[in-house]
Amino acid sequence: MSSKLSNETVLSQLTAKFGSVILDSSEPHGLLTIEIQPSALIEVVKWIKTEPSLNIAFLTNIAGVHYPDVLDREFAVVYHLHSLVNNFRVRIKCFLAENNLVIESLTSIYSGANWMERETFDFYGIQFNGHPNLVRILNEDSMDYFPMRKQYHLEDETREDKDDRFFGR
Amino acid sequence: MSELNEYSKLNHLSNETIDGEISTLNLGPTHPATHGIFQNILKVDGEKILSSEQTVGYIHRAFEKLAERRPYNQITPITDRLNYCSSPINNMGWHMTVEKLIGADVPKRVDYMRVIVMELARIADHLICNSVIGVDTGALTGFTYVFQEREKIYELYEEICGARLTTNVGRIGGFERDFSPTFHKKLKAFLKEFPKVFNEFDNLLSRNRIFMDRTIGAGPISAQRALDYSFTGPNLRAAGVDYDVRVMNPYASYEDFDFIVPVGTEGDTYDRFMVRQEEIRQSLKIIEQAYNNLPEGSYKADVPEFYLPPKEDVYNNMEALIYHFKIVMGETPIPVGEVYHSVEGGNGELGYYLISDGGRSPYRLQFRRPCFIYYQAYPEMITGQNISDAVLTLSSLNVIAGELDA
Numbered sequence: 001m002s003s004k005l006s007n008e009t010v011l012s013q014l015t016a017k018f019g020s021v022i023l024d025s026s027e028p029h030g031l032l033t034i035e036i037q038p039s040a041l042i043e044v045v046k047w048i049k050t051e052p053s054l055n056i057a058f059l060t061n062i063a064g065v066h067y068p069d070v071l072d073r074e075f076a077v078v079y080h081l082h083s084l085v086n087n088f089r090v091r092i093k094c095f096l097a098e099n100n101l102v103i104e105s106l107t108s109i110y111s112g113a114n115w116m117e118r119e120t121f122d123f124y125g126i127q128f129n130g131h132p133n134l135v136r137i138l139n140e141d142s143m144d145y146f147p148m149r150k151q152y153h154l155e156d157e158t159r160e161d162k163d164d165r166f167f168g169r
Numbered sequence: 170m171s172e173l174n175e176y177s178k179l180n181h182l183s184n185e186t187i188d189g190e191i192s193t194l195n196l197g198p199t200h201p202a203t204h205g206i207f208q209n210i211l212k213v214d215g216e217k218i219l220s221s222e223q224t225v226g227y228i229h230r231a232f233e234k235l236a237e238r239r240p241y242n243q244i245t246p247i248t249d250r251l252n253y254c255s256s257p258i259n260n261m262g263w264h265m266t267v268e269k270l271i272g273a274d275v276p277k278r279v280d281y282m283r284v285i286v287m288e289l290a291r292i293a294d295h296l297i298c299n300s301v302i303g304v305d306t307g308a309l310t311g312f313t314y315v316f317q318e319r320e321k322i323y324e325l326y327e328e329i330c331g332a333r334l335t336t337n338v339g340r341i342g343g344f345e346r347d348f349s350p351t352f353h354k355k356l357k358a359f360l361k362e363f364p365k366v367f368n369e370f371d372n373l374l375s376r377n378r379i380f381m382d383r384t385i386g387a388g389p390i391s392a393q394r395a396l397d398y399s400f401t402g403p404n405l406r407a408a409g410v411d412y413d414v415r416v417m418n419p420y421a422s423y424e425d426f427d428f429i430v431p432v433g434t435e436g437d438t439y440d441r442f443m444v445r446q447e448e449i450r451q452s453l454k455i456i457e458q459a460y461n462n463l464p465e466g467s468y469k470a471d472v473p474e475f476y477l478p479p480k481e482d483v484y485n486n487m488e489a490l491i492y493h494f495k496i497v498m499g500e501t502p503i504p505v506g507e508v509y510h511s512v513e514g515g516n517g518e519l520g521y522y523l524i525s526d527g528g529r530s531p532y533r534l535q536f537r538r539p540c541f542i543y544y545q546a547y548p549e550m551i552t553g554q555n556i557s558d559a560v561l562t563l564s565s566l567n568v569i570a571g572e573l574d575a
Contacts, residue, residue, distance in 0.1 A: 028507040029269060059399050060511075061542075063522050063535040080509055080522065080537075084396075084410070087417050091509065112399030115545045123233070138226035138574055147234060154231075154238045 005088040007032040010054065018044060031091055038094040042104045048081065049109065056083040056090060059106065062116035064124035068150045074098040075126060096126065105131040123148035191219065194556070198227050202560040204301060205570030216555045221548040229574040236534040240499030241267050242341060242475065249335035251538060252572040255294035255515035256336040257286045257326065262512035265420055266521040267341045270508045271475065278466040279343040280422035284459045286329065286338060288452040293322045294515030295445040298567040302442050303374055305564045306383045311373045318366050321359050328352040342476040343469030360457060371446060384439040388550040388562025395436060398546040401539050402517025404566055407444045408436030414513040426455045438565040474501045499529040516540050516567055540572040
């Protein structure tokens with residue numbers, strides 16, 4: 001089943017409606033990817049859900065990403081949304097600075113965002129403003145760091161009995 | 170008369186003390202009814218559930234962190250352990266994600282072989298789920314019937330890859346070997362015998378008055394709420410939404426096959442059961458179509474940088490030796506990119522969101538695990554229901570702890 005919408009039409013509709021809020025757009029492997037200002041997230045997600053010609057009303061997933069070397073854009077929150085009616089997928093990215101890791105919660109629009117945001121908080125420490133119960137979900141409550149951040153290595157770097165640096169690890 | 174007064178007085182009194190007394194019940198973490206390790210703290214008034222609080226994460230194994238350290242071919246065994254009732258679907262979903270990233274051109278035969286194995290996995294997954302619904306209603310017989318058939322599916326896996334549960338089947342680019350003659354023999358026997366056993370199982374439960382009374386109306390969810398909670402797979406279809414990744418975004422040549430997507434209406438336990446039953450029949454239909462039209466050709470794509478060369482070549486052929494070394498040491502160049510690929514897993518849309526920065530391991534790999542996403546709707550589904558219905562709802566949602574916790 002092919003999509004009834006094309007990336008160009010959706011992007012032009014979004015640019016016409018939001019303009020400067022959309023900072024960047026690309027199409028990696030055919031999936032429309034837009035970067036928006038984090039402050040406009042709720043507005044954009046709500047609009048593409050209710051706009052009849054788009055009907056992008058299904059939240060597929062939320063993923064956090066850590067880019068420690070990019071100044072003021074250290075963290076990304078990536079949303080995949082899907083229009084089941086038009087069979088159209090879109091990826092929305094919001095970049096956050098490490099000193100202000102706050103983004104609006106989508107729980108008011110999608111109930112399913114609840115645990116997805118909790119998981120992102122659990123692993124990256126990103127705060128979701130307006131979330132009803134933002135506590136750790138998979139990790140232990142007493143954990144005092146966010147394990148998916150890049151500075152935490154998988155294995156203990158101080159160990160000397162596992163020296164396999166020659167093999168690129 | 171005075172006796173009657175006394176009686177009603179007593180009755181009234183007892184109502185006052187028992188009614189409204191709220192007790193707390195721990196369903197899990199290890200409980201025979203949960204079929205996995207996760208906890209539900211139920212607040213109950215007698216049998217009636219007032220609220221439920223979930224705790225998950227008991228078998229969290231940091232798969233996403235592990236994946237950031239492993240070469241691409243070593244991530245396949247991690248995916249086994251997501252929904253371990255249908256590991257081949259997870260394995261092949263991952264392979265297809267990487268193939269999408271590297272732009273591999275996969276032969277038609279590989280697609281058809283994959284479809285056969287994935288649909289076998291779907292049958293195995295649904296058999297477990299549906300027979301366990303039977304067990305939870307007190308009907309053990311059906312379970313014993315179909316577990317013999319599931320065993321045969323595991324024997325088929327064994328013929329392909331040597332493993333049974335955590336299969337690690339296939340490679341990036343195809344399969345490690347072609348289907349063996351024994352596989353063909355066993356698959357033919359399975360296709361012949363399974364429908365009979367399955368019909369017997371179906372006769373035991375589908376129109377069984379007791380089973381219907383127990384499951385109709387247990388743990389319902391409306392289509393609207395299910396979509397709001399990002400349900401996918403049989404649980405969403407039971408609520409009446411015909412979303413199936415195999416039809417919407419066909420992968421592995423699913424567009425070649427003729428099958429229907431069954432939907433329910435009420436989204437209750439009975440509908441989920443019936444949707445899975447029909448999906449098993451449709452899966453059989455797909456396997457028959459794929460097997461009868463199995464194209465000639467290679468069982469692997471031409472991607473030497475990702476597909477381990479045959480051992481005899483490694484010893485005799487310089488190029489093969491280089492590729493072998495590169496793959497084993499994880500020195501294969503990977504294109505920079507970002508890809509989301511999803512397959513219809515046993516429980517719904519199993520997605521892989523992969524970001525590659527060109528390094529030996531993914532920069533970020535996120536698994537969209539259907540269980541994790543729809544299990545959060547569980548309290549809403551069981552509030553106001555009886556404890557026994559909650560147990561049924563849990564087994565009919567097919568919550569697999571491995572997929573839940575990643």
